[in-house]
Amino acid sequence: MADEPPLPTRRALLKMIGLTAGSGTMLNAMASLGHARQSPYTGPPDLSGAPDGQSVVVLGGGLAGMCAALELRRAGYDVTILEYQNRAGGRCWTLKGGDQIEELGGYRQDVEFSDGQYINIGPWRIPHHHLAVLDYCHRLDVPLEVFVQENHNAYLHSANHFDGKPIRYGHAWADYVGQITELLGKATNKGALDSNLTQEDTEILLESLKSFGILDKDYRYTASLDIAEYRGYPDGSAPGGGLYDAAPEPSEPIALKDLLQSRFWQYMRNHTTYRHHAPMFQPVGGMEQIAKAFEREVGDLIQYNAQVTRVMQSEDSVTVEYNAADGQGEGGQITADYCVCTIPFTILSQLDVDVSPELRQVMRALHYYEAVKAGLEFKRRFWERDEQIYGGITLTDLPIAEIAYPSNEMHSSGPGVLLGAYVYGPHAYAYNSMSPEERLESVLEYGAQIHPQYRDEFTTGVVLSWHRVPWMLGCYSNWDERGRDYEVAATMDNRFVCAGEHISYLPGWQEGSLLSALDAVRQIHERATTSQ
């Protein structure tokens, strides 16, 4: 059965290299039940037996750096974190009223959201199978709430199709599925199927197509109350009560050729990728609650405002030099036995770092995705009250690409902040070259094509260009081909080991940061315990 392949070698390996699970009971329970695990995470690593007096300097106080520090200190290592900013968390970042954003080129934006309003300008959602993130949230008391990813009532929009008017996602989805199923039903019925199915299975297939596509007795997907029960009803003609406007009316599907030409089908698996499988989660109060939870644990280890300039290695130590990032304080130098470096390769490749030529080469080669994200506050949650869109994402072929509606404070009477743009690819380069004011105007202009309420209801907004963020110079890593390069990047180089989302198979996801940090910690501990 595809669901539960036996993996004795993996388990055996697990024991062999001594990385037994911290929560072994859970792991054993899982194994005996035969239930699938969806992540390599099996609990925090067992770092018992750490030698006395060993020290680690961690570069970067984002999630990877703080997670590494937490586990290393717990194991008895002496840890210091150097952080460029005056806040911990890195890209785990929530913008709220009173915050300031600085970008290269002297651009500065003041965030003026109302009390309690925010935008998660970096990561914004947590899959239910990101076991490390969920487990740390659990252990560090970070309350979570559901993040609505798929919303059948959100829109699909194209400037050049359906007169530029948005279509409800649920309509397009049901009509595409219904009509391709109808085509398959017809082909099957005329014996045109090229399959290995027996006659009996072919009959079950036909039955299943009727059920899945909502086809009538002649295998047609046509206007009817039956399809309305799945796609929805015409405007104002949903089932009601009593006598008044109560009887539902049949619903007319969108023609297949129009759906095909609109290319809306491109979006129809967006919410059923594994990483977006329902349900997803977000921390109550903003993604930064995860950063703050880690900071509560290891904040005392963090030296803020420390801009790393140089990393030197010897046979028995690592020395890191740093300046005051704001040019105001004192710089300094730290020597430790090991170094965990979470600085993104965009930045690290520009520093004087004493690593192998191979690692240096990989640092320079790794490309980062560009992305521009906008947070827009509106006086009124018109998407909820006028259009019944609670959370979820509208997808458009305009440069803004997405409008994502907040999953927090749904149904409230107050204002709301939505993600007004998630720009990537060539459009992001265009936005990168605009001033923040120009970007905002552009985002509002495009958004108003989908929600005409924009201009009346808008109060304040920010548009962040991740390529211009001085401590990132990009959004997240883009491994075209991993091969040997990834292995080099992820392997300890003398006493220096990298961590962060870029050192993972989950680029851009916090799970990747945490898992890479745990592996960095594993490598240090292995080295520390075997080299005694």
Add this chain to the structure above:
Amino acid sequence: MADEPPLPTRRALLKMIGLTAGSGTMLNAMASLGHARQSPYTGPPDLSGAPDGQSVVVLGGGLAGMCAALELRRAGYDVTILEYQNRAGGRCWTLKGGDQIEELGGYRQDVEFSDGQYINIGPWRIPHHHLAVLDYCHRLDVPLEVFVQENHNAYLHSANHFDGKPIRYGHAWADYVGQITELLGKATNKGALDSNLTQEDTEILLESLKSFGILDKDYRYTASLDIAEYRGYPDGSAPGGGLYDAAPEPSEPIALKDLLQSRFWQYMRNHTTYRHHAPMFQPVGGMEQIAKAFEREVGDLIQYNAQVTRVMQSEDSVTVEYNAADGQGEGGQITADYCVCTIPFTILSQLDVDVSPELRQVMRALHYYEAVKAGLEFKRRFWERDEQIYGGITLTDLPIAEIAYPSNEMHSSGPGVLLGAYVYGPHAYAYNSMSPEERLESVLEYGAQIHPQYRDEFTTGVVLSWHRVPWMLGCYSNWDERGRDYEVAATMDNRFVCAGEHISYLPGWQEGSLLSALDAVRQIHERATTSQ
């Protein structure tokens, strides 16, 4: 465009009969934007101009009765509610520790859930397009949270397929969609398609099938990292970080013939019916929060413990006789100008009610669905911690039919209550004939086939048979054919008008109860204002 048909006659009718929206601004905004409305609800009715001194007796203090009372009193009518139980809300009912359930046959169950734990034993979810329910929640300050309906990580289970082991819903869904899309791709490629599509559109169709089905360049759905990105990865082989178990492994699909024979395809539109479109909601703290909110408004009008025995009508009044439901207090008699009757037809048809022969005939004929629901408390939320199932529903061909995981307190370390059975059809009759203890044992026995943790973790549970609930004798109405019968049931009979989910096109849904109540109120107000 199918999305937004013009409905001038509907709007015209709206104004003509004087039912202008209470929230007219919203309605106008909607109309001018051309956005779809998904319900006939346009705000509470305008009941201005009610004559002085008119009275209404409302039979039943469930949602329909309380909603009617709220609007009638607001309009100036003198209202009394007679309620059989000592609590308001009817089927809007949340069972908590300390509650007692009484059923016909002398069965009594004491609910012994831990503090804060509950089961919504009646309605348990609110669609985002049930505008009346949402608007009343908004106006009566009932906080809502997301109800997780579709969960890709919940199970599909059959006693007779896949060795009786549960399959993840997301695996079955992706593999069924992938493989039927592959079949259609093959048929299209060999020119066997029977469609009106142009050659150009047929090429777009092929491109769309690749995208929707996750097909390879040869239009095959086969084991690969590509399909793993959608269906999920093999056990323990999801993408990780660093070097340790980090590289993901390809995922092997379930064979189409096995999926067909399992009949799991029957479940694949369960979560994409219009009434289950994501997102859905539930009140924080239990569904009864809606009942409690209405009770805060109209509780002073309710006479509890009043068992209606007779309804008499004259040309100018309605008189209702009632007994003390518990046999302990005094009965009585109330005369009013009008009567809104929300007593289910299962009960009402047994009483001495002075209505037209047509209405009496309809009351007797209406069938009600049977249903048995179980709430089971477990020490530990093993479905979350062991199996990463947060909310959503497991579907099985065992008599329990469903196991639904709680959407409240997800990620908590404490106990949890899940819906251990939602039995309907012939199986419900079988459960109806069992004692509560026998039902519970059966529900645990079946559930343990899916979750072996059941026996170790179970603490306490209740199993309610709706057919044995003395004030219901059924779960919700089942209109096979509406036709003239529905019109009779929903039309005012002299001074007597029925309301409740049975007087709606949304049987079993609270939206139906509220909309029917608003229409009953409309009919009374129309009669009262025109007969002066």
